[in-house]
Amino acid sequence: MSETNFTYVIKQVELALRPYIEAVCADIGMTPAQYTALTVLERRPGITTSNLARRSFVRAQSMAQTVDPLLHAGLVRRTRDPEHARRLLLHLTEAGSEVIARARPAVAAVEQLILADFTADESAAFADFLSRVRRSLDGGVPAGRVMTPETR
Amino acid sequence: MSETNFTYVIKQVELALRPYIEAVCADIGMTPAQYTALTVLERRPGITTSNLARRSFVRAQSMAQTVDPLLHAGLVRRTRDPEHARRLLLHLTEAGSEVIARARPAVAAVEQLILADFTADESAAFADFLSRVRRSLDGGVPAGRVMTPETR
Numbered sequence: 001m002s003e004t005n006f007t008y009v010i011k012q013v014e015l016a017l018r019p020y021i022e023a024v025c026a027d028i029g030m031t032p033a034q035y036t037a038l039t040v041l042e043r044r045p046g047i048t049t050s051n052l053a054r055r056s057f058v059r060a061q062s063m064a065q066t067v068d069p070l071l072h073a074g075l076v077r078r079t080r081d082p083e084h085a086r087r088l089l090l091h092l093t094e095a096g097s098e099v100i101a102r103a104r105p106a107v108a109a110v111e112q113l114i115l116a117d118f119t120a121d122e123s124a125a126f127a128d129f130l131s132r133v134r135r136s137l138d139g140g141v142p143a144g145r146v147m148t149p150e151t152r
Numbered sequence: 153m154s155e156t157n158f159t160y161v162i163k164q165v166e167l168a169l170r171p172y173i174e175a176v177c178a179d180i181g182m183t184p185a186q187y188t189a190l191t192v193l194e195r196r197p198g199i200t201t202s203n204l205a206r207r208s209f210v211r212a213q214s215m216a217q218t219v220d221p222l223l224h225a226g227l228v229r230r231t232r233d234p235e236h237a238r239r240l241l242l243h244l245t246e247a248g249s250e251v252i253a254r255a256r257p258a259v260a261a262v263e264q265l266i267l268a269d270f271t272a273d274e275s276a277a278f279a280d281f282l283s284r285v286r287r288s289l290d291g292g293v294p295a296g297r298v299m300t301p302e303t304r
Contacts, residue, residue: 004279127156
């Protein structure tokens with residue numbers, strides 16, 4: 001076993017990333033929560049608000065507050081699930097895709113900084129490690145918790 | 153270059169970790185911000201509040217709000233810097249160390265979950281990757297930002 005405290009180091013890396021993400025979001029006039037919601041919708045078109053919330057580890061209520069301005073701004077649209085008439089599905093609009101596209105060069109610059117001294121093999125290994133950690137965490141159950149905590 | 157969006161995946165891993173960290177902190181009656189402050193003080197005894205804030209990417213003002221209850225509870229103590237009489241240095245007390253020790257088995261369980269399917273070599277490589285990313289991010293300057301953002 002390594003001596004590294006991964007819980008601590010992962011948090012430190014995430015904290016170190018934040019100012020960069022805040023800057024990217026500020027450039028396109030989004031909050032980080034809004035930008036994250038858009039990028040999740042880009043990956044998973046047609047998910048429900050509650051699934052979007054679950055994937056972002058926030059309560060459905062706070063996700064609704066994040067999504068409402070995006071609906072009003074025409075960056076996201078809702079459709080009815082053809083199989084469950086009462087279920088509403090979320091999609092990026094073309095304007096929403098354009099907002100993400102506007103952020104892309106700045107995001108690419110952050111990605112380059114993250115991998116500044118990585119070889120291609122190391123980048124691939126790092127990606128693999130992160131996705132395995134994510135899978136392990138998704139499979140575990142945090143002791144004494146049912147609700148996931150608020151995030152932003 | 154890998155196709156992975158590391159900015160996104162690192163955030164997702166950190167979000168997936170949160171419920172575990174919240175559960176560990178709840179067990180010992182701390183907020184995550186307080187627990188983090190204690191663990192930073194364990195690693196860097198004698199740092200100033202403003203350095204502690206900088207290392208946690210929060211404003212000195214919010215770190216003071218995090219540290220005050222820890223001072224009152226006797227988990228942290230302040231001493232004067234012998235070289236700069238006006239500078240106050242923070243230290244864990246024995247009671248503070250005991251609080252961290254109480255969390256240790258639960259933290260170890262989370263660490264084990266993170267590395268559930270990692271070999272020792274993979275763990276070492278992962279630790280190395282994370283610390284190199286941290287260094288690269290610390291060396292960059294987020295576009296258009298001088299202030300670091302609030303975190304918790």
